[in-house]
Amino acid sequence: MENKEYQPVIGLEIHIELATASKMFCGCDAYHFNVEPNTHCCPVCLGLPGALPVPNKKAIEWTIRLGLALNCRILEESKFDRKNYFYPDLPKGYQISQYDQPFCVQGKVILKEGREIRIRRVHLEEDTGKLLHTEIGGKKCTLVDFNRSGIPLLEVVTEPDFQNSQEVDEFLKDLQRTVRYLGISDADMEKGSLRIEPNISIKTKSVKGKAQNDEELPLYKVEVKNINSFRFARKAIEYEIERQIEILQGGETPIQETRGWNETENKTVSQREKEEAHDYRYFPEPDIPPMNFTPEKIAEIKKQIPELPEKKEKRFIKEFKLSPYQVDLLIETKELADYYEEALKINGKIDGRKYSSPSEIANWLINRKVDIKTVSPEKLIKDLIASKEVTSVSEAEMSRIVDETLSENAQAAADYKKGKTAVLGFLIGQAVKKIGPQADRQEITRELIEKLK
Numbered sequence: 001m002e003n004k005e006y007q008p009v010i011g012l013e014i015h016i017e018l019a020t021a022s023k024m025f026c027g028c029d030a031y032h033f034n035v036e037p038n039t040h041c042c043p044v045c046l047g048l049p050g051a052l053p054v055p056n057k058k059a060i061e062w063t064i065r066l067g068l069a070l071n072c073r074i075l076e077e078s079k080f081d082r083k084n085y086f087y088p089d090l091p092k093g094y095q096i097s098q099y100d101q102p103f104c105v106q107g108k109v110i111l112k113e114g115r116e117i118r119i120r121r122v123h124l125e126e127d128t129g130k131l132l133h134t135e136i137g138g139k140k141c142t143l144v145d146f147n148r149s150g151i152p153l154l155e156v157v158t159e160p161d162f163q164n165s166q167e168v169d170e171f172l173k174d175l176q177r178t179v180r181y182l183g184i185s186d187a188d189m190e191k192g193s194l195r196i197e198p199n200i201s202i203k204t205k206s207v208k209g210k211a212q213n214d215e216e217l218p219l220y221k222v223e224v225k226n227i228n229s230f231r232f233a234r235k236a237i238e239y240e241i242e243r244q245i246e247i248l249q250g251g252e253t254p255i256q257e258t259r260g261w262n263e264t265e266n267k268t269v270s271q272r273e274k275e276e277a278h279d280y281r282y283f284p285e286p287d288i289p290p291m292n293f294t295p296e297k298i299a300e301i302k303k304q305i306p307e308l309p310e311k312k313e314k315r316f317i318k319e320f321k322l323s324p325y326q327v328d329l330l331i332e333t334k335e336l337a338d339y340y341e342e343a344l345k346i347n348g349k350i351d352g353r354k355y356s357s358p359s360e361i362a363n364w365l366i367n368r369k370v371d372i373k374t375v376s377p378e379k380l381i382k383d384l385i386a387s388k389e390v391t392s393v394s395e396a397e398m399s400r401i402v403d404e405t406l407s408e409n410a411q412a413a414a415d416y417k418k419g420k421t422a423v424l425g426f427l428i429g430q431a432v433k434k435i436g437p438q439a440d441r442q443e444i445t446r447e448l449i450e451k452l453k
């Protein structure tokens with residue numbers, strides 16, 4: 001045991017439900033949250049015989065948008081394929097997906113510490129319906145809601161380049177933010193519009209002897225499903241790493257299988273042994289011709305991509321001299337980042353004492369948790385200016401107030417003179433009370449120190 005070293009090998013499959021108005025291959029309304037079951041359906045998304053699919057152009061462009069944001073290569077020719085899949089949540093008995101010619105391949109993302117995560121592919125498919133297991137008249141039954149059936153579903157597949165749960169966490173949060181910046185999905189894990197399936201295995205290295213070839217992957221992998229938050233993703237991965245290492249330490253190899261995350265028991269449980277890709281018997285979708293993307297077309301899609309978080313982060317730090325902490329919070333959403341820049345523009349038109357530094361504005365926005373939906377950037381700047389305006393008091397008046405404060409707090413004044421300088425804050429507070437909350441604290445401090453000499 002002591003001469004072995006275990007290295008987790010983690011890859012991700014991520015499904016993202018696109019926020020297009022209509023479904024992937026028909027004109028049905030794609031909105032399906034809290035909608036009466038089976039009301040957004042037609043012969044196409046119900047898979048009725050003779051119905052012909054017509055691809056949603058926007059969904060395809062959005063897939064390419066994300067592919068470009070993930071530094072992928074866009075294939076000149078792509079096509080859809082049928083993936084045979086026999087389960088009641090898919091009415092056709094197959095899913096239209098992409099097999100050997102997905103829209104985007106070979107991307108990469110660089111994590112903060114500089115590690116590169118390769119993106120194998122980004123492809124487009126259709127979502128399935130939803131099964132509801134319930135009881136009617138004392139009988140257990142399963143109901144199917146096809147409102148979700150046929151909604152455009154994007155899939156991102158990474159290479160198994162992650163080494164721990166923290167890397168996965170960073171990648172997923174960045175991906176979610178990017179997807180939101182691109183405006184292609186709300187990528188909400190609780191709603192299921194972002195679903196992640198990590199696959200995990202452990203590489204064994206002999207520490208004393210020669211290391212296992214780095215390129216060589218373990219002969220098994222375990223896929224984990226039922227993860228609906230970033231926190232559960234971390235926990236599920238950590239649980240699996242520990243479970244698999246224990247098996248390996250016992251001299252055995254974990255089984256290749258699909259496991260589900262059980263959030264109440266905080267563990268993964270076996271669901272089924274994994275099907276191989278050939279079980280799906282993919283073949284080209286005969287009803288949709290292959291598609292071609294010229295460099296001009298790809299350039300056009302590229303233009304739709306706004307400044308992405310990573311670039312914005314660097315620019316904010318450089319241009320506005322903000323700390324990475326401030327920037328991280330400001331670029332959380334595109335709306336907040338845009339709002340901040342709008343406020344800066346308004347602030348830029350103000351001169352002199354009333355001008356606030358970009359950092360001051362950032363802090364005001366962050367610390368006060370300003371609701372950018374109700375407070376306009378103009379109002380924000382006005383509030384910030386008002387907070388800086390001080391109640392002016394004449395020199396004689398200031399002198400009188402400070403004298404009064406010292407005589408009323410003779411003990412504190414005496415303590416200060418004995419060297420207990422910490423009481424100064426208390427004395428300042430007492431003087432502020434006499435003038436009001438907008439009192440000029442600097443003036444008061446100066447006067448107090450003068451009189452306490």
Ligand SMILES: [Zn+2]
Pocket residue numbers: 023026027028040041042043044045046150
């Ligand atoms: Zn439909």
